[in-house]
Amino acid sequence: MIPKIIHFCWLSGDAYPNKIQYCIDSWKEKLPDYEIRLWDLSRFNIDSSIWCKEAFEVKKYAFAADYIRCYALYTEGGIYLDSDVEVLRSFDDLLHLLYFIGEEQGGNIEPAVMGCERGWDFLGRMLSYYEGRHFVTDSGFDMQTLPVIMSEEIRRHYTYTKITNPKEFRMDEKALCVLPAEYFSPKYPNSFKCPVTSRTYAVHHFAASWYSVDKKAFRMVRRLFGYKVAHFFSVLIKKSKAFIFK
Incomplete structure (x- = not known):
């Protein structure tokens, strides 16, 4: 079972903008029995990852959060939400799954919303990807986005398996089941179009603070x-x- 824990990152220490506070309030309203666990410098040792340390020092907090979300879910299990994700309904009927993750509009994987039991092997692979990797390079910053990195890692190690609903989820070490964008990310990143359906659990609003x-x-x-x-x-x-x- 996926534990009822919501993980999110906020590393700047700044007050939440109104849009972010609105999203967090939606978690409290729709998920009243879930623990909300903030990952900041008091919970995560920023020096434990050279990637996180370098990204944090140049104030590219979203890239540090790319690693921390994988670490949080792999070590503790639960559900990770980007701070600009609005929750529309409870995740309760997905908690029996080993993991859940979906696409964003356009086809890439959507890491703004994902849940899993502790020790999900895919996130173990993601932590290995970041191990020893520098964010600051000779040519500048490594600004490869997490959806692209994850999509590449999935296709390298698994069969990328698109399913239309959670009932099609199957336990297969060689396959990774991915739900459609309507489940967790129906909004189009570069438009106001957001086709919410009866299957939509959350909406990623793409604040793109970085x-x-x-x-x-x-x-x-x-x-x-x-x-x-x-x-x-x-x-x-x-x-x-x-x-x-x-």
């Missing part, structure tokens, strides 16, 4: 006016910067 100001602005313009308009303004801004600093 994005630069320029990239956040690009995402907002793209949501409002589409890719072509956003790209036009992006090119215009780059040319303006090049002219100013010429």
Whole structure:
């Protein structure tokens, strides 16, 4: 059984923005009998992982959280939620599974919402991936996103098995069962489109706190006016910067 523990990371020490507080409040409302366990510097030894230490020191907290979520679930079991995930219904009817995880819109794995029993072998492999790995490299930062890393690791070690509902879940050491985006991440990252269904447990709102100001602005313009308009303004801004600093 997956224990009734909600894990989340908040490493900056800053007060929660309104959007984050709204999401956390949804956990308390929909999951009143679950323990909510905050992973910050008082719970996690940041020096225990060179990846986490380096990401934390340059304030790229989301990348440190990539490791910590794997560590928390592997060592304790439970459910991990990104702080910008809104819960719509209880996870109770998924707790009998060994694990659950889904896709995001677009097809990559969605690590913003995942649950498992302690010792899930896939997360053991993920911890091995990060062991000794540096976030700060000679060429800058290793900004590979966790959905891409996880998708690659799954395809390297398992058969990536898409299932349409939890009843199709099967115990197979060589297969990893993945639910559709409608379960945990129905929202499209670069638009306001969010097709919630009767099967939706949660919505990942993609706060993307690790994005630069320029990239956040690009995402907002793209949501409002589409890719072509956003790209036009992006090119215009780059040319303006090049002219100013010429």
